[in-house]
Amino acid sequence: MHTNKMLGNSIEPGIHMPQYIRLLSDMSLMAGLIGYFEYTERHEIADWLEDPSGRIPDPRVTSHENHEPLSEDSSEENRSDEGLSSATGEHRTDVSPWLELLIMNQWMFTLGDADCYPSVPHGHCKSKTREWPKLNPYTGRVFSDTHKEDASQRLSKKDMIKIWNDSKFIEHCREQVLWYSDFAPSYGFPSARRGKLAFPRWR
Known part of the structure; x- marks a missing residue:
């Protein structure tokens, strides 16, 4: 694993939950x-979760509520041809199959999951072998198919706060991001306007 390269051996105690998302x-x-x-x-989403006053509205409510498939140019979950081949090709065999984490007794996250949709990492309902639905933990959106959100299963603010206060979950997310970076080092999104090598300001 590559955890030590980034943030040390454990979750840093001074970072609050929305900061993990960022x-x-x-x-x-x-x-x-x-x-x-x-x-x-x-x-x-992080700003919304961090707002104690409740004045910031849920940023997910006003977009894509009609469940219509998004166009290729407008979706944040678009995959390039290379990404599709990585997601549907053979899985890495050097990752132990028991490295799984069940969140909220419903969403299964698996380290070494070669699928990149709808996010890295993402959760499968109950079991990795069940393809749909899938959870994007960063936004709380649940997808019943590619670019088809099931808004009825969208995580609440309470649920989001719960999972992002789970140190094991945060560690798993970090490990999967690093694993996928090694698995598909040239993977990119067509809509990544700032490019793969962009260096945003860390908060």
Whole structure:
């Protein structure tokens, strides 16, 4: 594993939950795992979770509520041809199959998952072998198929706060981001406007 390269052996106690989302989003953007559109949305989610007054509205409510498939140019979850081949090709065999984490007794996250949709990492309902639905933990969105969100399963603010206060989950996310960076080093998103080598300011 590569955890020591980034933040040390353990979760840093001085970082609050929304900062983890920002930190992992920065890592994902720099590694080319997400485009700028999703990067921006994740930061909006972090701001919403961090707001104690409740004045910031849920940033997910006003977009894509009609469940229509998004166009290739407008979606943050777009995959390049290379990404598709990585996601549907053979899985790495050098990762132990028991490195799984069940969140909320429903969402299974697996270290070494070669699939990149809808996010890295993402959760499968109950089991890795069940393809749909999938959870994007950064935004709380649940997808029943490619570019088809099931808004009825969207995580609440309470759920988001719960999972992002779980140190094991945060560690798993970080390990999977680093694993995927090694697995598909040239992976990129067509909508990554700032490019794979962009270096955002860490918070």
